Amino acid sequence: MSDSTLTRNINIQSNGDNNLRREVSRSESFSISPGETFHHRPSWGESGSARLRRTTTGAFPKQLKPFKEQDIKILLLENVNQTGKDILSQQGYQVESLKSSLPEDQLIEKIRYNSHHSSSPQRTLTLTFFFLRDVNVLGIRSKTKLTARVLAEAKNLIVVGCFCIGTNQVDLKYAASHGICVFNSPFSNSRSVAELIIGEIITLARQLGDRSSEMHAGTWNKVSTKCWEIRGKTLGIIGYGHIGSQLSVLAEAMGMSVIYYDVVNLMSMGMARQVPSLEALLSGADFVTCHVPELPETVNMIGKEQLKQMRTGSYLLNASRGSVVDISALIDAMRSGKIAGAALDVYPSEPGGNGDYFNNDLNPWAEDLRSLKNIILTPHIGGSTEEAQSAIGVEVAEALVRYVNEGVTTGAVNMPEVSLRSLTMDEPNHARVVFIHQNVPGVLRRVNEILGDHNVDKQMTDSKGDTAYLMADISDVKERQIATLYKDLEGLKGMSVSLKYLDMFTDAGTERIITRILY
Numbered sequence: 001m002s003d004s005t006l007t008r009n010i011n012i013q014s015n016g017d018n019n020l021r022r023e024v025s026r027s028e029s030f031s032i033s034p035g036e037t038f039h040h041r042p043s044w045g046e047s048g049s050a051r052l053r054r055t056t057t058g059a060f061p062k063q064l065k066p067f068k069e070q071d072i073k074i075l076l077l078e079n080v081n082q083t084g085k086d087i088l089s090q091q092g093y094q095v096e097s098l099k100s101s102l103p104e105d106q107l108i109e110k111i112r113y114n115s116h117h118s119s120s121p122q123r124t125l126t127l128t129f130f131f132l133r134d135v136n137v138l139g140i141r142s143k144t145k146l147t148a149r150v151l152a153e154a155k156n157l158i159v160v161g162c163f164c165i166g167t168n169q170v171d172l173k174y175a176a177s178h179g180i181c182v183f184n185s186p187f188s189n190s191r192s193v194a195e196l197i198i199g200e201i202i203t204l205a206r207q208l209g210d211r212s213s214e215m216h217a218g219t220w221n222k223v224s225t226k227c228w229e230i231r232g233k234t235l236g237i238i239g240y241g242h243i244g245s246q247l248s249v250l251a252e253a254m255g256m257s258v259i260y261y262d263v264v265n266l267m268s269m270g271m272a273r274q275v276p277s278l279e280a281l282l283s284g285a286d287f288v289t290c291h292v293p294e295l296p297e298t299v300n301m302i303g304k305e306q307l308k309q310m311r312t313g314s315y316l317l318n319a320s321r322g323s324v325v326d327i328s329a330l331i332d333a334m335r336s337g338k339i340a341g342a343a344l345d346v347y348p349s350e351p352g353g354n355g356d357y358f359n360n361d362l363n364p365w366a367e368d369l370r371s372l373k374n375i376i377l378t379p380h381i382g383g384s385t386e387e388a389q390s391a392i393g394v395e396v397a398e399a400l401v402r403y404v405n406e407g408v409t410t411g412a413v414n415m416p417e418v419s420l421r422s423l424t425m426d427e428p429n430h431a432r433v434v435f436i437h438q439n440v441p442g443v444l445r446r447v448n449e450i451l452g453d454h455n456v457d458k459q460m461t462d463s464k465g466d467t468a469y470l471m472a473d474i475s476d477v478k479e480r481q482i483a484t485l486y487k488d489l490e491g492l493k494g495m496s497v498s499l500k501y502l503d504m505f506t507d508a509g510t511e512r513i514i515t516r517i518l519y
């Protein structure tokens with residue numbers, strides 16, 4: 001008996017009744033009668049039932065399952081939040097979660113020979129043979145490096161979930177070129193950052209940091225000079241995106257006037273007012289706070305000249321990216337009394353872990369900065385709250401489920417965003433084809449030649465860089481036809497090699513087409 005047959009048989013034992021029928025029907029011989037349909041009701045745990053909401057057409061959405069990946073294996077590293085683990089487990093996926101990150105070599109071993117530690121005898125039986133298979137889904141946070149070398153070893157990997165904001169720990173280009181979709185959670189911590197800024201505005205206005213440090217050193221220093229209420233003061237927000245606009249609402253509720261500057265014309269929240277230039281913002285605000293992304297045009301956006309344009313005795317806050325403020329210029333402006341206080345959460349260089357690292361070796365001005373009065377220095381904690389971590393767990397896990405079950409790439413960072421409305425229970429013989437391919441001429445024609453024997457109900461394709469993503473819902477597919485469809489689409493793999501000879505495609509070595517069929 002081959003390994004794959006063994007795995008299939010053992011899966012049958014390990015699954016419930018509903019799945020038993022499904023696994024049998026998927027044996028390679030496809031012995032089901034031609035007239036048999038593969039209509040199935042959602043049976044994938046609690047969140048499956050939660051999805052039994054009617055679509056806008058009044059029909060119940062049909063929960064799809066992948067044709068090829070029979071048992072989805074998920075490896076979560078770096079102690080991903082419980083909310084995310086729960087959503088994935090409730091789908092019936094096999095989830096293994098590790099508390100820490102793994103260095104490159106260990107990660108490769110883990111991906112190759114992922115072994116689960118379960119006390120369930122059925123689970124143990126299933127997994128005896130699973131070491132031969134790679135994981136399908138990888139969940140990481142910021143410390144795990146997914147280099148091309150690691151990704152190359154993860155042969156069955158279809159999707160990576162970064163349970164964090166940044167994705168620079170993943171070789172996104174390599175991942176896209178190998179059909180591995182990457183998701184993150186860019187906005188789950190917006191509220192946490194906005195609340196931190198509100199707290200800091202009051203802290204700076206009342207010099208709370210200094211008073212507290214003095215008391216810790218045993219000094220009673222009751223002063224009111226240059227301590228202010230924030231009511232009636234003007235907050236200037238640079239970058240009115242997710243964080244900036246949340247902050248706008250909170251600041252107005254505290255009695256502040258809000259002005260903002262953004263490169264895009266944006267609808268104001270409440271009574272906030274967009275100003276036409278950065279200079280107008282700097283000269284019109286008592287507190288200036290930065291919430292722009294790191295871009296070439298935002299590097300040192302607040303430098304010597306901009307600090308001069310600020311009001312004397314005003315305050316500067318930055319919880320966006322460390323490169324946005326020229327910190328040497330800020331130190332000078334604070335020493336001269338031009339700037340009365342500052343709060344920095346982000347720095348040009350930040351250490352990889354916790355410890356005594358905030359010194360001149362890390363950033364040449366660190367010790368000068370530490371010596372200033374009325375400056376709040378925090379270690380990039382703007383988004384570090386329990387609520388944000390929990391929201392990240394939900395957001396990323398749901399994106400992974402949507403991708404695995406439905407092929408939807410909405411929110412992906414390295415793939416075009418492609419989505420089709422859910423198939424419904426009224427469409428029992430429909431299947432969804434996902435075809436990720438190199439963005440070269442002629443592919444769609446060849447795909448459609450293959451799909452042409454069926455009725456293509458809806459189709460969407462888009463590309464991002466060299467990678468293109470096609471999703472099509474086809475009707476009247478017999479279960480036994482799915483294997484043929486899959487084989488025919490996979491057979492398009494050689495296409496770009498021939499194009500290579502026409503000099504239309506230069507790097508056939510990185511070519512990879514992934515076909516997925518969900519039904």
Ligand SMILES: NC(=O)c1ccc[n+]([C@@H]2O[C@H](COP(=O)([O-])OP(=O)(O)OC[C@H]3O[C@@H](n4cnc5c(N)ncnc54)[C@H](O)[C@@H]3O)[C@@H](O)[C@H]2O)c1
Nearest residue numbers: 239240241242243262263264291292293294319320382383
């Ligand atoms: N400190 C933390 O822990 C933490 C947490 C989350 C986000 N952040 C950072 O905060 C920043 C803002 O995050 P967000 O979620 O609000 O982003 P966002 O994309 O929702 O908003 C950014 C806004 O900046 C505007 N913008 C871009 N370039 C600009 C320019 N040159 N001048 C003026 N406006 C410009 C954009 O139009 C957009 O409205 C990002 O840098 C993000 O990385 C930090």
